[in-house]
Amino acid sequence: MDLEKRGTGERPPEGCLVVAVRMPVRIVVLVLVVPVRVAWDALVVGGRFLRDTVLRPLGRALTWLGRVLVVVPLVWAYRWLLTPIGRALVWFARRAGDLLAWVYARVLTPIGHAAEWLLRRLGLVLAAVGAAVLAGAAWLVRWLLVAPATWCWTWILTPVGRALVWCGRGLWRVLTAVAAGVGVALCWTCRVLFVLPALAVWRWVLTPVGRALVWCGRGLWRWVLVPVGRALAVVGREVADALGHAWRVAGRISLAVGRFLGTVLRWLVVEPVRWAYRRVLTPVGHAVREAVLRPAARAARQVGRATRQAFAAARGIARQTGTDLRRALLGEPRPVARREPVAAETRTLETRTGREVSPPTRG
Template identity: 40%
Template structure:
């Protein structure tokens, strides 16, 4: 027996019925028709946004950043470093010199010495030299004279006050007021407090318990009737309203909503495939109609023409320009040298040239001269020089 015929479909889900199977394909077709233009517009916008970002926004952003750095940041940094910082230091120094240092000097060199030597030092001296000895003397006088006399006077005054005021008041309180208060409290307890307490305990409490029992019975009856009515109302609502709505949601609305959501997902993916295929077709057409001819023209026409122009026109013109530049620089150099030579000759003709130095034999520092015999004595192997002075040699040559 082939058990594969009785298997469930691949996309079968529990709870699907015939309604789900019937509405799936039409809903997906309708949703695909609705979603396809939206997906194609979305893909076109995405491609346009990427192309705009790559071709326009990034170069524009780099240009704006460079322009901002060149026109704003660098001048601002230069202004801050070259102008504002020295100006701030100067203003800070000026503010310190005008506002801070005078007040500090006034506080340090005027107010503090004035307060210290004009107030604190005299007050401290007065306290230490005058008030402290006076206080010590007054304390000794109080301790030696006034304290013993004061203790005797206080004891006498206390005995007199006790005899005149305290003992009569204590006797009045103990022997008159306390007995009267006890009698009044006994009368109040037996005439006022005990009769209401007996009435509350023997009459009102049983009566309140009976009333409470009756009210509890009445409340229980009402609660039983109300609970029955509430249960009936709840059963009716559940049976007539909630159960049909639940079946409607579970059997109709949930499958329809699930299928619509799945149809949107499937239609979005299918629309993406279709949009990509359309985009590839448009790109293929654009390449074969525009890109390939332009590439062929560039490769077969423009490139050879450019190479010909580069090799036959641009390179000879460049070499000729280089040679002309070199010739012009050589001519300018020759002209400068000629002008400089003519200027020197004119200056020599007007002023006269420097005296030419006469040729002479190079002298050896170790050679012996007139009047200098120590070197020959120190260095015996030195070659002797003709014993004639350089002045005499010059005169002889001139003669």
């Protein structure tokens, strides 16, 4: 039956406790959740309005300000200060490198070769002297230290050490035997005084008491904790279902309230503003444009045209004055004789292709 119910998707039958708990819990949760959902939706709408009207323009203004105050000065400094300074430093570094290379090749290398030759010769001399000194020191150490130490080790220290080892082994055997006897005695004493009473207490006291406590704990778990847990699980499940249902209902209520407030705001604020813009501001703007702005723009264009003509006339006068001054100071310029091409040297289609083209004959 359970498999058939699960396969068909039907819910199992509910008890009286579930039915008695569900409706009060849903009512209480709905009363508590509706203000929270309305406040949440209001915060969401306010956050979106703040993002679109304040934060985005502020971010764009900050971006433009950062670009103007930071990026543009940095680019200018990099292009017109750091790049020339870096190129100058690279040029100086190259010249200094060339100078150092010349000093290394012409000065330091010969000095190094001479120092190397002197050190090699000095090393050979010191090696010979050191070898002689080491040979003499080795002979002295051998006959003054090594030979007496070997004799002392062979004929004095070795016999004394062997005697001490034999004595130590005997003493260790005696101490081992004494410690074994003492350990056996202590083991039997601890067993009689502690182990056997502890085993009796564990077997005849603690084990029955533990079994009784386990039996009581199982009964408490089976007959008290399990029913209480099931009841709490039913209450928790119903509270969770009630929260979900109340959240959805509160969302619908919040949507209706938001639409009502939007409609009221539209008819009280948006529509009057739109009517004023269409019926009042637009005609006034058109009138101002036709009566003030366009004549002002036309006058500004005429002033600009007159100014350009005046500047052009001034430039022509200045150019003519300069020409007159050059003629008065330097005289008339000499005419340049231009050489006209001879008819035989002119390039035609026949000379370019290297063959003559006969004129067409009329039939």
